[in-house]
Amino acid sequence: MEGENMNQDKILVVYYSYGGNTEQIVNRIQKQKECDVLKLEPLVPYTNDYQTLVDDEESKMDQEEVIELKPYEIDLSKYSKVVLGTPVWWYTMTPVMRSFLKQTDLTGKEVSAMITNGGWLGHTLDEIKKYTPLKSSINIVFQEHDLETKQSQIGEWISRL
Numbered sequence: 366m367e368g369e370n371m372n373q374d375k376i377l378v379v380y381y382s383y384g385g386n387t388e389q390i391v392n393r394i395q396k397q398k399e400c401d402v403l404k405l406e407p408l409v410p411y412t413n414d415y416q417t418l419v420d421d422e423e424s425k426m427d428q429e430e431v432i433e434l435k436p437y438e439i440d441l442s443k444y445s446k447v448v449l450g451t452p453v454w455w456y457t458m459t460p461v462m463r464s465f466l467k468q469t470d471l472t473g474k475e476v477s478a479m480i481t482n483g484g485w486l487g488h489t490l491d492e493i494k495k496y497t498p499l500k501s502s503i504n505i506v507f508q509e510h511d512l513e514t515k516q517s518q519i520g521e522w523i524s525r526l
């Protein structure tokens with residue numbers, strides 16, 4: 366019984382990271398907070414060529430694209446808090462995160478969002494909020510792989526999760 370009660374406060378971090386920036390922040394959350402992590406992947410891997418990916422995704426911009434995810438197992442009932450982590454692709458969340466949100470009912474969870482990008486957040490938060498209310502969010506800016514957002518700001522946000 367005691368174990369069950371403890372679990373109810375548990376945090377699940379669900380994320381997608383193509384190039385490692387978002388994963389870097391997830392690693393930091395794991396160091397600072399007790400949590401479980403679910404890494405989402407597309408069923409069909411994206412190209413390794415960054416520029417090809419950028420161009421391909423530009424052509425699908427504004428289509429609210431949904432893709433098939435690699436199968437995963439998760440018991441959401443174990444968690445009261447969910448942290449979503451996604452890069453911004455063409456001013457909104459990645460198709461991987463959108464696909465997860467479309468197929469997952471987060472009703473009753475306390476949901477927060479961690480978004481990494483190069484400075485153009487666009488309508489990412491508005492789109493996420495179509496699927497779930499957010500308790501909090503943080504916009505984390507990288508110039509390529511160099512973190513621009515202050516470490517202290519990130520640490521403070523994590524501590525409030």
Ligand SMILES: Cc1cc2nc3c(=O)[nH]c(=O)nc-3n(C[C@H](O)[C@H](O)[C@H](O)COP(=O)(O)O)c2cc1C
Nearest residue numbers: 382383384385386387452453455456482483484485
């Ligand atoms: C297809 C694609 C589209 C992107 N579009 C944007 C954008 O609209 N705004 C922005 O600030 N950064 C954009 N970026 C940059 C990423 O959001 C940023 O580098 C992010 O931190 C990458 O996270 P990751 O390393 O976890 O994949 C884009 C990157 C890719 C690959």
